[in-house]
Amino acid sequence: MAITIYVPRDSSALSLGANRVAANIQAEADKSGVEIHLIRNGSRGLFWLETMVEVRTSKGRVAYGPVMPKDVASLFDADFINGGAHPLHLGLTDEMAWLKKQERLTFARVGITDPVSVEDYVAHDGFKGLKNALTKSGAEIVKEVTDSGLRGRGGAAFPTGIKWNTVLNAPADQKYIVCNADEGDSGTYSDRMIMEGDPLVLVEGMTIAGLAVGATQGYIYLRSEYPDALVTLNEAIANAYQAGYLGEDICGSGQCFHLEVRRAAGAYVCGEETSLLESLEGKRGVVRFKPPLPAIEGLFGKPTVVNNVISLATVPIVLDKGGKFYQDFGMGRSRGTLPIQLAGNIKQCGLVEKAFGVTLRELLYDFGGGSASGKPIRAVQVGGPLGAYLPESQFDTPLDYEKFSEIWAVLGHGGIVAFDDTVDMAKMARYAFEFCAIESCGKCTPCRIGSTRGVEVMDKIIAKQDHAKNITLVRDLSDTMLNGSLCALGGMTPYPVLSAINHFPEDFGLKKGQVA
Amino acid sequence: MSDEILVDIDQHIEAHVNVPGALMPLLHAIQDDVGYVPEISYSRIAKALNLSVAEVHGVVTFYHHFRTHAPGKHILQICRAESCQAMGSEALEAYVKKTLGVDYHQTTADGAITLEPVYCLGNCACSPAASIDDQVCGRVDVERVNEIIAEARGA
Ligand SMILES: Cc1cc2nc3c(=O)[nH]c(=O)nc-3n(C[C@H](O)[C@H](O)[C@H](O)COP(=O)(O)O)c2cc1C
Ligand code: SF4
Ligand code: FES
Numbered sequence: 097m098a099i100t101i102y103v104p105r106d107s108s109a110l111s112l113g114a115n116r117v118a119a120n121i122q123a124e125a126d127k128s129g130v131e132i133h134l135i136r137n138g139s140r141g142l143f144w145l146e147t148m149v150e151v152r153t154s155k156g157r158v159a160y161g162p163v164m165p166k167d168v169a170s171l172f173d174a175d176f177i178n179g180g181a182h183p184l185h186l187g188l189t190d191e192m193a194w195l196k197k198q199e200r201l202t203f204a205r206v207g208i209t210d211p212v213s214v215e216d217y218v219a220h221d222g223f224k225g226l227k228n229a230l231t232k233s234g235a236e237i238v239k240e241v242t243d244s245g246l247r248g249r250g251g252a253a254f255p256t257g258i259k260w261n262t263v264l265n266a267p268a269d270q271k272y273i274v275c276n277a278d279e280g281d282s283g284t285y286s287d288r289m290i291m292e293g294d295p296l297v298l299v300e301g302m303t304i305a306g307l308a309v310g311a312t313q314g315y316i317y318l319r320s321e322y323p324d325a326l327v328t329l330n331e332a333i334a335n336a337y338q339a340g341y342l343g344e345d346i347c348g349s350g351q352c353f354h355l356e357v358r359r360a361a362g363a364y365v366c367g368e369e370t371s372l373l374e375s376l377e378g379k380r381g382v383v384r385f386k387p388p389l390p391a392i393e394g395l396f397g398k399p400t401v402v403n404n405v406i407s408l409a410t411v412p413i414v415l416d417k418g419g420k421f422y423q424d425f426g427m428g429r430s431r432g433t434l435p436i437q438l439a440g441n442i443k444q445c446g447l448v449e450k451a452f453g454v455t456l457r458e459l460l461y462d463f464g465g466g467s468a469s470g471k472p473i474r475a476v477q478v479g480g481p482l483g484a485y486l487p488e489s490q491f492d493t494p495l496d497y498e499k500f501s502e503i504w505a506v507l508g509h510g511g512i513v514a515f516d517d518t519v520d521m522a523k524m525a526r527y528a529f530e531f532c533a534i535e536s537c538g539k540c541t542p543c544r545i546g547s548t549r550g551v552e553v554m555d556k557i558i559a560k561q562d563h564a565k566n567i568t569l570v571r572d573l574s575d576t577m578l579n580g581s582l583c584a585l586g587g588m589t590p591y592p593v594l595s596a597i598n599h600f601p602e603d604f605g606l607k608k609g610q611v612a
Numbered sequence: 613m614s615d616e617i618l619v620d621i622d623q624h625i626e627a628h629v630n631v632p633g634a635l636m637p638l639l640h641a642i643q644d645d646v647g648y649v650p651e652i653s654y655s656r657i658a659k660a661l662n663l664s665v666a667e668v669h670g671v672v673t674f675y676h677h678f679r680t681h682a683p684g685k686h687i688l689q690i691c692r693a694e695s696c697q698a699m700g701s702e703a704l705e706a707y708v709k710k711t712l713g714v715d716y717h718q719t720t721a722d723g724a725i726t727l728e729p730v731y732c733l734g735n736c737a738c739s740p741a742a743s744i745d746d747q748v749c750g751r752v753d754v755e756r757v758n759e760i761i762a763e764a765r766g767a
Contacts (some may be wrong), residue, residue, distance in 0.1 A: 108735050111750035141735035279734060284695035288734040320640075320677045321733050323746040358633070359640050361675035364731060378661070378676040396632065419726030439736035440698035446737055468699070477694055513695045513736070527697070531731065 098131040099177045100152040100238035104207070107324040108285070108528055113165050114147040120168035121149070126609025131179060132220035138293015138367035141447030142194055150189055153179040154173060159186040167295065194463065199425060200449045201433050202410045203286075206293035209477040212331040214339040217296040218495070219472050225415030229304045230349045234264050237308035241411060243419030245431025250276050250367075250404030251479070251508045251584070252496045253430075257410075259401060262308040262391035266399035271311035273302050274376065274395060274402045277318040277325075278360055278367035283439040283511030287405035289447055293320070294409070295332035296341075299355060301408035303346065305401055306353040314355040320362050329357050364481075364535040368583050369402040371537060382537045383583045404433055404509070412524070427453035430496040440476075441467045457491040460514060471516035475524075475600065479508025481531050481568050482588035484595035485521065521600035525570075526554035528592040532585060542577045543586025549573055550593070563605050567597065620645055621653045624658045633659055635671055639678055648679035683726040684719040686764040688712075689743045692729045695736035699751075704740050705729075707754055711761065724765045 103118040105110075118134060123372045123526055125132040140159075142148060147200050148161035149171070158179040160171060167184060174182035186192065200206075211218040217223065229237050242257025263271060275298065277286040290298055300313045318326055333355055336342045344352045358376055360366050366375045370384035373395050394400025410432065414422045423431040430452035436459060438445045443465035450459075459472060460466070484505040486493070493499055500507050515524075529550030536543045556566045574590035581587035602608045628638040642649050654668045661668075672678045674677065690705045694728055712720050712727055719726040735741035738750025744760050752760075 107748050108738050108750060111735050111738055111741065111748040116743045146738075234728075257648075279731060282732045284732075285734040285736055289652070319734075321730060321743075358636065360677075361636065361640070362677035362730075363675050376631045376633050376638060378671065379667075380670050387665055436734070439695040440739060452620050454658075481694060515698045519698070524694070524697075527694070531693075535731075 098133040098559065100133045100135060101177070102135050102137045102150040102152075102157070103147065104139045104293075105136035105211070105324070105328070106146075106289060107322070108143055109139050109146040109148070110324065112162070117147045117149065117163050117168060118166040120165050121171075124168050124172045127170060129339050131171075132177070137209065137212045138206045138211050139289060139447075140189065140195065141203070141289065142444070143446045144194070144444045145186065148186070148357040149176075151177055151179060155179065157189045159189045159192065160184040194444070194446070197463070198449050198554040199433050199451050201408060201413050201422065201425070202290070202297075202435055203294075203447065203449045204413065205297065206289055206447075209294065211293050211295055212335055214296065214341065221416065222296055222412075223300055223347075223443045225412035226300050226304055226341070227347070228415045229307050229352070231581050232445050233448065234308050237304060237415065238264055240419045241308070244414040244422040245419070245426070245429075245531040246407065246410055246414060246422065247497070248404055248429070249406035249410070249434070249509060251281075251506070253507070256407050259391055259403070260305065262389065263311070263399045263401050266392050267518075268399050270313070270396075270398045271309055272395045272398055272400040273305045273309070273311045273314040274369075274373070274400055275302055275316040276361055276367060276369060276372060276402055276404050276406055277316050277322075278364075278372060279319055279322075279405070279509070280367045281482075281509050281511050283477065283513035284437050284480060284509045285439075286437050286447060286510065288322055288325055288331065290405055290409045291322070292328045295325075295329045297335060297409045297412055298329075298405060299332060299336050299342065301411040302343065302355060303353045304410060304411050305403070307351060309399070309401055310397055311401065312352045312354060313398075314353065315376060316355070316357045317360055317376060318357050319360045320330050326357060333357070361376060363537075364531075365537045365583070366587055368585065371583075372402065373400065380537075382539050384581070406509075411437055413510075414608060425451035427451075427494060428496050428498055430498070431557070434495060434507070434510045436495065437511045438464045439511060440512075441469055441473070441516045443516045450489060451452055452496050453494045455494050456486065456512070459495075459512060460491065464514070467516045469516045469518075471518065472515040473514050474519055475515045475521060475596075476591060477513045478511070478523075480511055480526065481541075482506070482563055482584055482591055483508050483511075485524065485599060486593045486595070489597040504591070504595065506588075521596040521603040522554065522558050525593045525596040525604075526551060526558065527595075528589050529554060534588040535585060537583075537585070538579065540581040540582045540586060543582075543589075546573050546577045546586065547589060550577075550589075560605055567604060567606070570597070617646055617650065618656075621650070621656060625656060629660050635663070636734070639672060643678060651680060660661070684723050686724060686745055687726050687728060688760065688764065689728045689730040689733070691733050691735070691739070691741040692733070693732040693736075695732070696740040699739035701740040704742075704752060704754070704757065708757055708761075711758075713749050722765070725761065
């Protein structure tokens with residue numbers, strides 16, 4: 097019987113040579129006359145062990161990693177196809193502590209299945225949520241999502257059920273489901289991992305959303321920096337059409353949903369939902385005034401659900417196991433789980449899906465193993481380029497939307513970027529302004545002009561010119577941006593800037609503990 | 613501009629004219645094919661999609677991804693975003709600029725490589741990241757980037 101071997105097709109694994117590993121495994125198997133069935137799965141999310149190769153044995157899946165292309169011959173010599181001993185042997189994947197400590201709901205299948213196989217998807221509980229949804233009315237589906245407590249994972253944490261309800265109740269001849277797959281935040285890659293590792297869960301989630309609100313067309317707005325995800329998504333969508341899970345007559349229900357991927361073009365601001373809609377319509381990605389809300393007048397002026405990849409990919413398990421099941425995870429008003437992404441200067445970077453309530457410290461040290469450089473972790477930025485920098489004294493904060501806002505920080509899309517003690521926080525504050533200047537859509541003055549002024553003033557601070565005056569200037573500028581910007585690009589750039597000054601004043605030529 | 617390219621562009625326009633929100637997919641199709649969006653295509657696109665030439669120009673230039681001039685044979689992107697900075701991308705970027713003798717948005721004298729900045733490749737678990745054409749590279753150090761450059765130059 098053929099031996100089943102898994103080599104990820106996740107683009108981070110590819111970035112470390114997974115394709116060459118896969119090719120070498122096939123070649124080596126051919127040479128030794130071993131019949132193998134090579135599956136290109138998603139990543140399990142332990143990126144320090146990529147390329148992580150798995151072999152299916154009678155005891156379960158056995159992992160090896162990190163496998164370099166040159167290691168493949170020795171793996172065969174060690175009889176790895178039967179789980180043999182080898183320096184890269186990691187044991188049974190299911191027994192790996194890093195995975196066992198997680199609560200993988202949204203990521204239940206990622207790394208386990210063949211991402212584009214409908215058959216494999218169904219064999220691992222796929223489309224159960226959709227089947228349930230097909231027995232319910234739109235209002236009943238929306239109620240289930242509302243009961244789950246799911247809040248948008250794209251950054252703003254708005255309750256998904258409430259958004260859907262608005263679209264459900266907006267009368268129109270055409271409505272749309274738009275998936276925000278622009279994932280522009282540094283330190284985030286969970287959307288990508290879903291799209292490359294379990295794209296059918298996104299297809300299912302969007303279809304359920306369509307049934308819920310009465311939309312028959314969906315678009316996935318995918319950032320152009322993700323060419324591998326584009327391929328995987330398109331394969332998965334084609335297979336879903338073929339198997340009758342998309343199209344004019346979903347599972348023989350007579351209900352219709354169509355889905356198409358649209359490529360973005362490298363503008364960070366197009367992750368903002370109204371700018372995204374402009375872009376989908378073929379325009380410059382300039383942010384729209386709200387109201388009207390996209391839920392009332394969205395794509396092509398029609399009621400539109402805009403949701404993040406993770407929000408939509410979480411809907412199937414909610415419809416499968418019930419809103420109550422999902423909302424039993426978490427703390428406070430942050431219900432369910434968050435796929436957290438460890439990035440930057442961390443020894444063990446990867447995807448940790450945990451119920452809300454886990455602390456930064458647990459993530460950085462228990463999961464992350466501390467810094468990659470071995471130096472102390474000095475600062476972490478949570479929630480992407482518009483998120484605050486947190487010092488060590490705040491590492492015990494639990495991941496919870498409200499707890500983070502209490503310390504003037506955000507969870508955003510769940511990305512955590514760690515810096516060791518070589519970081520210069522004045523440079524990071526300068527970069528925050530620079531990024532805002534590069535990506536501003538130009539609609540409002542505080543953002544367009546303020547960000548460029550911010551870079552200039554930071555340059556002076558770094559050059560130690562007119563120090564006190566320039567710090568005051570940065571604060572004033574930040575105030576103007578906070579209060580006078582139309583969207584969070586201008587409105588939240590002050591988060592990284594001011595948190596850097598407040599928590600790390602010594603990097604700005606101020607005394608420790610001094611707040612200018 | 614060769615007539616052949618214009619024929620290609622017209623075919624892309626033809627294929628997209630009835631697509632809702634056609635402009636973005638159309639610009640992608642043209643750039644994928646030609647390597648950039650030639651200015652000469654603007655009026656043809658504008659006419660087909662019922663837009664002004666200024667509108668087409670506005671869209672092409674709004675997005676960092678679209679190029680208005682032919683790039684080198686390969687496009688090397690270095691990630692400048694925070695996670696990669698935390699892992700030394702600044703030194704890497706300085707090294708690459710010096711080695712290639714170009715700044716961002718410029719092409720090497722031999723026409724082999726256009727250097728571009730990128731703000732996150734979603735490879736932050738393997739920072740610092742870079743990409744060559746559509747291939748993402750992780751944990752890129754000087755040795756790795758030298759390999760990438762040599763390969764691109766066909767060494
Ligand atoms: C500058 C800016 C960039 C954003 N980028 C993204 C993004 O890449 N992905 C995303 O899902 N949401 C992003 N958002 C948030 C969206 O505007 C919107 O809140 C979200 O797509 C709604 O989906 P959710 O409720 O499922 O989170 C961004 C917002 C701003 C202001
Ligand atoms: S804050 Fe900046 S990005 Fe947002 S609408 Fe204003 S100018 Fe555009
Ligand atoms: S910040 Fe460089 S890949 Fe994400």
